[in-house]
Amino acid sequence: MTNHKPDLQLDHTVHYVNDLEQPKALFQKHGITVFHGGSHKLWGTHNALAYFGLTYLEFISVESRDVAENPPEPNLIAQSALTYLPENEALTRIAIRTENLDATAESLRESGLDVSPIKEGKRTDSEGKLIEWRMLTIDGGFQGLLYPFFIEWKDAGPDRLAALQKKGLTTHPAGEIALQKAVFEAANPEESVDHWHDLFGIEKISPVELKLGGKKLLFQKGSAGTLIELHFHTDNPDLAGTVITLGSGRYVFTDG
Template identity: 35%
Template sequence: MLELDHIVHFINRDPAQAVYEWKKYGLKAILGGSHTKWGTYNSLLYFGLSYIEYLAVENLEVASQSENPLISQLLRDSKQFEGFGQICFRTDNILKLKEDLQKKGYHPTEIFDGKRLRDDGVLISWKMLFIQSDGPLPYPFFIQWSQSEHERLEDLKQNGLLPEKQEGQVIESISFVVSNARDVAADWARLFGVSVDSQIKINVGRSDIIFYDKNASNDLMQIHNLKGDRPFLVEINPPISTSPITVLSDCYK
Protein backbone atom coordinates (compact mmCIF):
# COMPACT_ATOMS: atom_id res chain seq x y z
CA MET A 1 0.00 0.00 0.00
CA LEU A 2 1.27 3.44 -0.94
CA GLU A 3 1.31 6.39 1.46
CA LEU A 4 2.31 9.99 0.89
CA ASP A 5 5.93 10.21 2.00
CA HIS A 6 6.83 13.82 1.30
CA ILE A 7 6.29 16.95 -0.73
CA VAL A 8 9.32 18.66 -2.24
CA HIS A 9 9.36 22.45 -1.87
CA PHE A 10 12.14 23.89 -4.04
CA ILE A 11 13.95 26.89 -2.57
CA ASN A 12 16.75 29.23 -3.67
CA ARG A 13 18.13 29.87 -0.19
CA ASP A 14 19.69 28.07 2.74
CA PRO A 15 17.27 25.39 3.98
CA ALA A 16 17.83 26.71 7.51
CA GLN A 17 15.48 29.53 6.53
CA ALA A 18 12.57 27.06 6.63
CA VAL A 19 13.45 26.18 10.24
CA TYR A 20 13.31 29.87 11.13
CA GLU A 21 10.06 30.52 9.24
CA TRP A 22 8.12 27.63 10.78
CA LYS A 23 9.25 28.53 14.28
CA LYS A 24 7.06 31.66 13.89
CA TYR A 25 4.03 29.36 13.60
CA GLY A 26 4.99 27.14 16.53
CA LEU A 27 6.13 24.24 14.36
CA LYS A 28 9.47 22.48 14.42
CA ALA A 29 11.31 22.07 11.12
CA ILE A 30 14.76 20.49 11.28
CA LEU A 31 17.95 20.62 9.28
CA GLY A 32 18.21 17.50 7.14
CA GLY A 33 21.73 17.39 5.75
CA SER A 34 23.62 17.16 2.49
CA HIS A 35 23.20 14.81 -0.48
CA THR A 36 26.85 15.04 -1.45
CA LYS A 37 26.39 12.84 -4.53
CA TRP A 38 23.68 15.18 -5.87
CA GLY A 39 25.00 18.55 -4.73
CA THR A 40 21.90 19.41 -2.71
CA TYR A 41 20.88 19.94 0.92
CA ASN A 42 17.59 20.19 2.75
CA SER A 43 15.50 20.83 5.82
CA LEU A 44 12.38 18.90 6.83
CA LEU A 45 9.02 19.63 8.41
CA TYR A 46 7.46 16.39 9.70
CA PHE A 47 3.77 15.59 10.23
CA GLY A 48 3.84 12.01 11.46
CA LEU A 49 6.03 10.09 9.02
CA SER A 50 5.12 12.38 6.12
CA TYR A 51 6.96 15.64 5.65
CA ILE A 52 7.72 18.71 3.58
CA GLU A 53 11.26 18.75 2.20
CA TYR A 54 12.87 22.13 1.54
CA LEU A 55 15.40 21.27 -1.14
CA ALA A 56 18.12 23.59 -2.44
CA VAL A 57 21.30 23.40 -4.49
CA GLU A 58 24.43 23.33 -2.34
CA ASN A 59 27.01 22.57 -5.03
CA LEU A 60 25.90 23.62 -8.52
CA GLU A 61 28.72 21.82 -10.30
CA VAL A 62 27.83 18.48 -8.70
CA ALA A 63 24.07 19.02 -9.09
CA SER A 64 24.48 19.83 -12.78
CA GLN A 65 26.13 16.45 -13.37
CA SER A 66 23.48 14.42 -11.50
CA GLU A 67 21.32 11.94 -13.39
CA ASN A 68 18.66 11.97 -10.66
CA PRO A 69 15.43 13.31 -12.26
CA LEU A 70 14.48 15.20 -9.09
CA ILE A 71 17.75 17.14 -9.13
CA SER A 72 17.29 17.91 -12.82
CA GLN A 73 13.80 19.23 -12.08
CA LEU A 74 15.12 21.29 -9.16
CA LEU A 75 17.66 22.96 -11.45
CA ARG A 76 15.01 23.74 -14.08
CA ASP A 77 12.24 24.86 -11.77
CA SER A 78 14.35 26.89 -9.36
CA LYS A 79 15.40 29.17 -12.22
CA GLN A 80 11.75 30.23 -12.46
CA PHE A 81 10.23 29.97 -8.98
CA GLU A 82 10.42 28.82 -5.38
CA GLY A 83 7.64 26.52 -4.21
CA PHE A 84 6.14 23.05 -4.41
CA GLY A 85 7.56 21.01 -7.25
CA GLN A 86 7.06 17.30 -6.61
CA ILE A 87 5.34 14.73 -4.41
CA CYS A 88 6.63 11.32 -3.34
CA PHE A 89 4.92 8.15 -2.12
CA ARG A 90 6.55 5.41 -0.08
CA THR A 91 6.40 1.70 -0.78
CA ASP A 92 7.81 -1.38 0.91
CA ASN A 93 8.53 -3.16 -2.39
CA ILE A 94 9.96 -0.83 -5.00
CA LEU A 95 10.91 -3.66 -7.38
CA LYS A 96 7.34 -4.95 -7.58
CA LEU A 97 6.06 -1.39 -7.95
CA LYS A 98 8.35 -0.91 -10.95
CA GLU A 99 7.00 -4.11 -12.53
CA ASP A 100 3.40 -3.04 -11.91
CA LEU A 101 4.00 0.35 -13.50
CA GLN A 102 5.54 -1.28 -16.56
CA LYS A 103 2.52 -3.59 -16.90
CA LYS A 104 0.24 -0.54 -16.87
CA GLY A 105 2.21 0.96 -19.75
CA TYR A 106 4.21 3.55 -17.81
CA HIS A 107 7.94 3.98 -18.27
CA PRO A 108 9.73 3.87 -14.91
CA THR A 109 13.38 4.81 -14.65
CA GLU A 110 16.17 2.81 -13.10
CA ILE A 111 16.06 2.60 -9.31
CA PHE A 112 18.32 5.22 -7.71
CA ASP A 113 20.13 4.71 -4.41
CA GLY A 114 20.06 7.67 -2.06
CA LYS A 115 21.79 8.56 1.17
CA ARG A 116 22.15 11.57 3.43
CA LEU A 117 24.37 12.18 6.43
CA ARG A 118 22.17 13.67 9.12
CA ASP A 119 23.48 16.51 11.30
CA ASP A 120 23.77 14.08 14.23
CA GLY A 121 26.06 11.80 12.21
CA VAL A 122 23.44 9.15 11.37
CA LEU A 123 23.51 7.92 7.75
CA ILE A 124 20.03 7.68 6.23
CA SER A 125 19.56 5.57 3.07
CA TRP A 126 16.76 4.80 0.62
CA LYS A 127 15.85 3.82 -2.94
CA MET A 128 13.96 6.04 -5.42
CA LEU A 129 11.95 5.35 -8.57
CA PHE A 130 10.71 7.89 -11.12
CA ILE A 131 8.36 7.72 -14.10
CA GLN A 132 9.36 9.24 -17.42
CA SER A 133 6.99 11.94 -18.63
CA ASP A 134 6.87 14.24 -21.64
CA GLY A 135 4.05 16.40 -20.28
CA PRO A 136 4.23 19.65 -18.30
CA LEU A 137 3.34 17.91 -15.01
CA PRO A 138 5.93 15.44 -13.67
CA TYR A 139 4.55 12.16 -12.37
CA PRO A 140 5.02 11.57 -8.64
CA PHE A 141 8.02 9.53 -7.64
CA PHE A 142 8.43 6.69 -5.14
CA ILE A 143 10.72 5.84 -2.26
CA GLN A 144 11.60 2.78 -0.20
CA TRP A 145 13.39 3.47 3.07
CA SER A 146 16.03 1.16 4.51
CA GLN A 147 14.31 1.40 7.92
CA SER A 148 10.80 0.15 8.70
CA GLU A 149 8.07 2.68 9.47
CA HIS A 150 8.23 1.76 13.15
CA GLU A 151 12.01 2.22 13.24
CA ARG A 152 11.79 5.58 11.49
CA LEU A 153 9.04 6.84 13.81
CA GLU A 154 10.90 5.79 16.95
CA ASP A 155 14.11 7.32 15.65
CA LEU A 156 12.40 10.66 14.99
CA LYS A 157 10.75 10.72 18.40
CA GLN A 158 13.79 9.60 20.40
CA ASN A 159 16.00 12.21 18.74
CA GLY A 160 13.53 15.04 19.29
CA LEU A 161 12.90 15.53 15.57
CA LEU A 162 9.12 14.99 15.74
CA PRO A 163 7.23 16.91 18.46
CA GLU A 164 4.12 15.24 19.88
CA LYS A 165 1.85 17.86 18.32
CA GLN A 166 3.18 17.21 14.82
CA GLU A 167 3.11 13.44 15.31
CA GLY A 168 -0.67 13.68 15.44
CA GLN A 169 -1.01 15.82 12.32
CA VAL A 170 -1.33 14.50 8.76
CA ILE A 171 -0.93 15.99 5.32
CA GLU A 172 -4.57 15.85 4.31
CA SER A 173 -4.43 17.12 0.73
CA ILE A 174 -2.27 18.54 -2.03
CA SER A 175 -3.91 20.74 -4.66
CA PHE A 176 -2.50 21.03 -8.19
CA VAL A 177 -3.18 23.42 -11.02
CA VAL A 178 -2.90 21.59 -14.36
CA SER A 179 -3.66 22.06 -18.05
CA ASN A 180 -6.50 19.49 -18.15
CA ALA A 181 -7.67 18.42 -14.71
CA ARG A 182 -9.97 15.58 -15.78
CA ASP A 183 -7.39 13.95 -18.04
CA VAL A 184 -4.62 14.26 -15.46
CA ALA A 185 -6.84 12.92 -12.67
CA ALA A 186 -7.85 9.92 -14.79
CA ASP A 187 -4.21 9.19 -15.64
CA TRP A 188 -3.04 9.42 -12.02
CA ALA A 189 -6.01 7.34 -10.87
CA ARG A 190 -4.93 4.61 -13.28
CA LEU A 191 -1.34 4.92 -12.07
CA PHE A 192 -2.39 4.44 -8.42
CA GLY A 193 -5.24 2.00 -9.08
CA VAL A 194 -7.89 4.27 -7.53
CA SER A 195 -10.98 6.12 -8.75
CA VAL A 196 -11.69 9.80 -9.41
CA ASP A 197 -14.50 11.44 -7.47
CA SER A 198 -16.85 14.18 -8.69
CA GLN A 199 -14.54 16.93 -7.39
CA ILE A 200 -11.71 15.76 -9.68
CA LYS A 201 -9.91 14.30 -6.70
CA ILE A 202 -8.17 11.01 -5.97
CA ASN A 203 -7.26 9.48 -2.63
CA VAL A 204 -3.97 7.69 -2.04
CA GLY A 205 -3.37 6.35 1.45
CA ARG A 206 -4.46 9.05 3.90
CA SER A 207 -4.03 11.98 1.50
CA ASP A 208 -6.18 13.50 -1.23
CA ILE A 209 -4.78 14.86 -4.48
CA ILE A 210 -7.03 17.56 -5.94
CA PHE A 211 -6.72 18.86 -9.50
CA TYR A 212 -7.83 22.28 -10.78
CA ASP A 213 -7.85 23.50 -14.36
CA LYS A 214 -5.69 26.53 -15.07
CA ASN A 215 -8.76 28.58 -15.92
CA ALA A 216 -10.62 27.65 -12.70
CA SER A 217 -12.06 30.53 -10.70
CA ASN A 218 -9.90 29.89 -7.65
CA ASP A 219 -8.38 33.10 -6.29
CA LEU A 220 -5.83 31.28 -4.16
CA MET A 221 -4.67 29.27 -7.14
CA GLN A 222 -4.27 32.39 -9.29
CA ILE A 223 -2.22 34.14 -6.61
CA HIS A 224 0.02 31.24 -5.65
CA ASN A 225 0.53 29.40 -8.91
CA LEU A 226 2.13 31.29 -11.73
CA LYS A 227 4.63 28.49 -12.27
CA GLY A 228 2.82 26.05 -14.55
CA ASP A 229 1.55 22.57 -13.79
CA ARG A 230 2.59 22.17 -10.16
CA PRO A 231 1.08 21.94 -6.65
CA PHE A 232 -0.07 25.22 -5.13
CA LEU A 233 -1.62 24.35 -1.75
CA VAL A 234 -0.89 21.83 1.02
CA GLU A 235 -3.50 21.32 3.75
CA ILE A 236 -2.70 19.81 7.14
CA ASN A 237 -5.15 18.16 9.56
CA PRO A 238 -5.54 19.52 12.22
CA PRO A 239 -4.89 22.78 10.32
CA ILE A 240 -1.81 24.85 11.06
CA SER A 241 -3.78 28.06 10.44
CA THR A 242 -7.42 29.15 10.19
CA SER A 243 -6.69 30.69 6.79
CA PRO A 244 -4.03 29.94 4.17
CA ILE A 245 -0.52 31.23 4.88
CA THR A 246 2.42 31.76 2.56
CA VAL A 247 5.76 30.28 3.62
CA LEU A 248 8.80 30.51 1.33
CA SER A 249 6.64 31.52 -1.63
CA ASP A 250 3.96 28.82 -1.47
CA CYS A 251 0.72 28.19 0.35
CA TYR A 252 -0.16 26.10 3.42
CA LYS A 253 -3.22 25.70 5.60
Protein backbone atom coordinates in the same frame (compact mmCIF):
# COMPACT_ATOMS: atom_id res chain seq x y z
CA MET B 1 -2.21 -0.71 -12.06
CA THR B 2 -5.95 -0.26 -12.16
CA ASN B 3 -6.61 -1.89 -8.79
CA HIS B 4 -6.51 0.20 -5.62
CA LYS B 5 -3.08 -0.22 -3.98
CA PRO B 6 -3.60 0.04 -0.19
CA ASP B 7 0.14 0.00 0.57
CA LEU B 8 0.75 3.29 -1.24
CA GLN B 9 1.17 6.33 1.02
CA LEU B 10 1.89 10.01 0.54
CA ASP B 11 5.51 10.05 1.70
CA HIS B 12 6.61 13.64 1.15
CA THR B 13 6.43 16.75 -1.01
CA VAL B 14 9.25 18.57 -2.79
CA HIS B 15 9.76 22.34 -2.69
CA TYR B 16 12.86 23.92 -4.23
CA VAL B 17 14.29 26.91 -2.35
CA ASN B 18 17.39 29.06 -2.67
CA ASP B 19 18.18 29.18 1.05
CA LEU B 20 17.20 26.45 3.53
CA GLU B 21 17.13 29.00 6.33
CA GLN B 22 14.11 30.70 4.72
CA PRO B 23 11.57 27.88 5.22
CA LYS B 24 13.03 27.18 8.65
CA ALA B 25 12.42 30.78 9.71
CA LEU B 26 8.98 31.05 8.05
CA PHE B 27 7.58 27.90 9.62
CA GLN B 28 9.26 28.15 13.00
CA LYS B 29 7.72 31.61 13.41
CA HIS B 30 4.36 29.79 13.52
CA GLY B 31 5.51 27.02 15.85
CA ILE B 32 6.26 24.40 13.18
CA THR B 33 9.48 22.45 13.49
CA VAL B 34 11.70 22.54 10.40
CA PHE B 35 15.23 21.16 10.70
CA HIS B 36 18.25 20.62 8.49
CA GLY B 37 18.03 17.12 7.06
CA GLY B 38 21.39 16.51 5.41
CA SER B 39 23.39 16.50 2.21
CA HIS B 40 23.00 14.44 -0.95
CA LYS B 41 26.71 14.32 -1.73
CA LEU B 42 26.29 12.50 -5.06
CA TRP B 43 23.64 14.95 -6.28
CA GLY B 44 24.91 18.31 -5.08
CA THR B 45 21.81 19.17 -3.05
CA HIS B 46 20.83 19.36 0.60
CA ASN B 47 17.52 19.65 2.38
CA ALA B 48 15.44 20.83 5.31
CA LEU B 49 12.50 18.79 6.56
CA ALA B 50 9.24 19.14 8.49
CA TYR B 51 7.56 15.94 9.71
CA PHE B 52 3.87 15.30 10.37
CA GLY B 53 3.96 11.65 11.40
CA LEU B 54 5.81 9.84 8.61
CA THR B 55 4.63 12.31 5.98
CA TYR B 56 6.95 15.24 5.58
CA LEU B 57 7.84 18.38 3.66
CA GLU B 58 11.19 18.42 1.90
CA PHE B 59 12.79 21.74 1.01
CA ILE B 60 15.66 21.17 -1.43
CA SER B 61 18.43 23.62 -2.24
CA VAL B 62 21.60 23.43 -4.29
CA GLU B 63 24.60 22.85 -2.05
CA SER B 64 27.25 22.36 -4.73
CA ARG B 65 26.44 23.66 -8.19
CA ASP B 66 29.45 21.89 -9.67
CA VAL B 67 28.22 18.50 -8.43
CA ALA B 68 24.60 19.27 -9.31
CA GLU B 69 25.56 20.13 -12.89
CA ASN B 70 27.81 17.05 -13.27
CA PRO B 71 26.50 14.50 -10.77
CA PRO B 72 28.25 11.12 -10.55
CA GLU B 73 24.78 9.63 -10.11
CA PRO B 74 22.14 11.70 -11.99
CA ASN B 75 18.82 12.06 -10.22
CA LEU B 76 15.77 13.79 -11.73
CA ILE B 77 14.52 15.25 -8.45
CA ALA B 78 17.90 16.73 -7.51
CA GLN B 79 18.69 17.95 -11.02
CA SER B 80 15.31 19.66 -11.25
CA ALA B 81 16.59 22.10 -8.64
CA LEU B 82 18.75 23.58 -11.41
CA THR B 83 15.69 23.92 -13.64
CA TYR B 84 13.70 25.95 -11.13
CA LEU B 85 16.30 27.81 -9.08
CA PRO B 86 17.09 30.57 -8.54
CA GLU B 87 14.14 32.19 -10.36
CA ASN B 88 11.31 29.92 -9.22
CA GLU B 89 11.13 28.57 -5.69
CA ALA B 90 8.60 25.98 -6.74
CA LEU B 91 6.48 23.48 -4.87
CA THR B 92 6.50 20.74 -7.48
CA ARG B 93 5.52 17.12 -6.86
CA ILE B 94 4.85 14.36 -4.38
CA ALA B 95 6.74 11.22 -3.49
CA ILE B 96 4.65 8.08 -3.04
CA ARG B 97 5.88 5.50 -0.54
CA THR B 98 5.59 1.84 -1.47
CA GLU B 99 6.61 -1.39 0.23
CA ASN B 100 7.43 -3.07 -3.09
CA LEU B 101 9.33 -0.76 -5.40
CA ASP B 102 10.40 -3.55 -7.74
CA ALA B 103 6.81 -4.50 -8.53
CA THR B 104 5.88 -0.85 -8.94
CA ALA B 105 8.73 -0.31 -11.39
CA GLU B 106 7.76 -3.35 -13.45
CA SER B 107 4.13 -2.27 -13.65
CA LEU B 108 5.03 1.30 -14.66
CA ARG B 109 7.40 0.13 -17.38
CA GLU B 110 4.71 -2.16 -18.75
CA SER B 111 2.52 0.95 -19.03
CA GLY B 112 5.08 2.47 -21.40
CA LEU B 113 6.33 5.24 -19.12
CA ASP B 114 9.85 6.63 -19.19
CA VAL B 115 10.86 5.14 -15.83
CA SER B 116 14.34 5.55 -14.38
CA PRO B 117 16.35 2.63 -13.07
CA ILE B 118 15.84 2.09 -9.35
CA LYS B 119 18.43 4.23 -7.61
CA GLU B 120 19.95 3.87 -4.17
CA GLY B 121 19.63 7.06 -2.14
CA LYS B 122 21.45 8.04 1.00
CA ARG B 123 22.28 11.02 3.11
CA THR B 124 23.91 11.59 6.48
CA ASP B 125 21.78 13.35 9.07
CA SER B 126 23.00 15.96 11.55
CA GLU B 127 24.04 13.23 13.99
CA GLY B 128 26.05 11.33 11.40
CA LYS B 129 23.48 8.56 10.93
CA LEU B 130 23.19 7.15 7.43
CA ILE B 131 19.64 7.36 6.04
CA GLU B 132 19.02 5.02 3.09
CA TRP B 133 16.24 4.48 0.58
CA ARG B 134 15.51 3.29 -2.96
CA MET B 135 13.62 5.39 -5.48
CA LEU B 136 12.50 5.67 -9.06
CA THR B 137 11.41 8.66 -11.06
CA ILE B 138 9.19 9.09 -14.11
CA ASP B 139 10.25 11.60 -16.71
CA GLY B 140 7.59 13.91 -18.11
CA GLY B 141 3.97 14.06 -17.13
CA PHE B 142 0.36 13.85 -18.28
CA GLN B 143 -0.97 16.84 -20.21
CA GLY B 144 1.75 18.93 -18.59
CA LEU B 145 1.15 17.70 -15.01
CA LEU B 146 4.37 16.33 -13.52
CA TYR B 147 4.31 12.69 -12.47
CA PRO B 148 5.01 11.76 -8.85
CA PHE B 149 8.02 9.63 -7.97
CA PHE B 150 8.20 6.51 -5.82
CA ILE B 151 10.29 5.69 -2.77
CA GLU B 152 10.96 2.65 -0.58
CA TRP B 153 12.77 3.15 2.72
CA LYS B 154 15.37 0.73 4.03
CA ASP B 155 14.03 0.92 7.59
CA ALA B 156 10.45 -0.11 8.35
CA GLY B 157 7.91 2.65 8.94
CA PRO B 158 7.36 2.00 12.67
CA ASP B 159 11.12 2.02 13.27
CA ARG B 160 11.59 5.27 11.38
CA LEU B 161 8.70 6.91 13.20
CA ALA B 162 10.03 5.79 16.59
CA ALA B 163 13.46 7.22 15.78
CA LEU B 164 11.96 10.54 14.66
CA GLN B 165 9.80 10.74 17.78
CA LYS B 166 12.75 9.95 20.02
CA LYS B 167 14.60 12.94 18.55
CA GLY B 168 11.51 15.15 18.93
CA LEU B 169 11.36 15.80 15.19
CA THR B 170 7.63 15.09 14.84
CA THR B 171 6.72 17.45 17.70
CA HIS B 172 5.75 21.05 16.98
CA PRO B 173 5.48 23.93 19.48
CA ALA B 174 2.15 24.79 17.82
CA GLY B 175 0.74 21.39 18.81
CA GLU B 176 -0.74 18.57 16.75
CA ILE B 177 -0.71 19.25 13.01
CA ALA B 178 -1.76 16.79 10.29
CA LEU B 179 -1.43 17.04 6.54
CA GLN B 180 -4.88 16.51 5.02
CA LYS B 181 -4.83 17.53 1.37
CA ALA B 182 -2.52 18.25 -1.55
CA VAL B 183 -3.77 20.48 -4.38
CA PHE B 184 -2.51 20.22 -7.96
CA GLU B 185 -3.11 22.43 -10.98
CA ALA B 186 -3.85 20.47 -14.16
CA ALA B 187 -5.07 21.40 -17.63
CA ASN B 188 -7.88 18.85 -17.33
CA PRO B 189 -8.44 17.81 -13.70
CA GLU B 190 -10.90 14.99 -14.39
CA GLU B 191 -8.71 13.37 -17.01
CA SER B 192 -5.67 13.69 -14.71
CA VAL B 193 -7.56 11.99 -11.87
CA ASP B 194 -8.57 9.11 -14.14
CA HIS B 195 -5.03 8.80 -15.46
CA TRP B 196 -3.39 8.67 -12.02
CA HIS B 197 -6.06 6.26 -10.79
CA ASP B 198 -5.55 3.89 -13.71
CA LEU B 199 -1.79 4.19 -13.82
CA PHE B 200 -0.84 4.17 -10.14
CA GLY B 201 -3.79 2.45 -8.51
CA ILE B 202 -4.67 5.43 -6.29
CA GLU B 203 -8.24 5.38 -4.96
CA LYS B 204 -10.64 7.74 -6.75
CA ILE B 205 -13.19 9.42 -4.47
CA SER B 206 -14.68 12.05 -6.79
CA PRO B 207 -14.24 13.23 -10.39
CA VAL B 208 -11.45 15.57 -9.24
CA GLU B 209 -10.13 13.83 -6.11
CA LEU B 210 -7.98 10.87 -5.21
CA LYS B 211 -7.25 9.42 -1.77
CA LEU B 212 -3.74 8.28 -0.96
CA GLY B 213 -3.24 6.66 2.43
CA GLY B 214 -5.94 8.75 4.07
CA LYS B 215 -4.84 12.01 2.46
CA LYS B 216 -6.72 13.72 -0.36
CA LEU B 217 -5.24 14.76 -3.69
CA LEU B 218 -7.38 17.50 -5.25
CA PHE B 219 -6.94 18.45 -8.90
CA GLN B 220 -8.10 21.89 -10.00
CA LYS B 221 -7.96 23.60 -13.38
CA GLY B 222 -4.86 25.65 -14.01
CA SER B 223 -1.66 25.93 -15.97
CA ALA B 224 0.99 25.23 -13.32
CA GLY B 225 1.16 21.49 -13.94
CA THR B 226 2.48 20.95 -10.42
CA LEU B 227 1.56 20.63 -6.79
CA ILE B 228 0.64 24.15 -5.67
CA GLU B 229 -0.87 23.96 -2.19
CA LEU B 230 -0.94 21.82 0.98
CA HIS B 231 -3.68 21.89 3.61
CA PHE B 232 -3.18 20.98 7.25
CA HIS B 233 -5.49 20.49 10.21
CA THR B 234 -4.58 22.15 13.48
CA ASP B 235 -6.31 22.50 16.84
CA ASN B 236 -4.28 25.60 17.62
CA PRO B 237 -6.53 28.68 17.22
CA ASP B 238 -3.51 30.92 16.65
CA LEU B 239 -2.32 28.78 13.74
CA ALA B 240 -5.76 28.14 12.22
CA GLY B 241 -6.37 30.53 9.35
CA THR B 242 -2.67 30.98 8.66
CA VAL B 243 -1.34 30.73 5.10
CA ILE B 244 2.42 30.46 4.60
CA THR B 245 3.51 31.41 1.09
CA LEU B 246 6.95 30.49 -0.16
CA GLY B 247 7.73 30.99 -3.83
CA SER B 248 4.94 29.32 -5.82
CA GLY B 249 3.79 27.14 -2.89
CA ARG B 250 1.08 27.77 -0.32
CA TYR B 251 0.68 26.04 3.05
CA VAL B 252 -2.81 26.46 4.50
CA PHE B 253 -3.70 25.70 8.13
CA THR B 254 -7.33 25.28 9.21
CA ASP B 255 -9.31 23.87 12.12
CA GLY B 256 -11.83 22.27 9.77
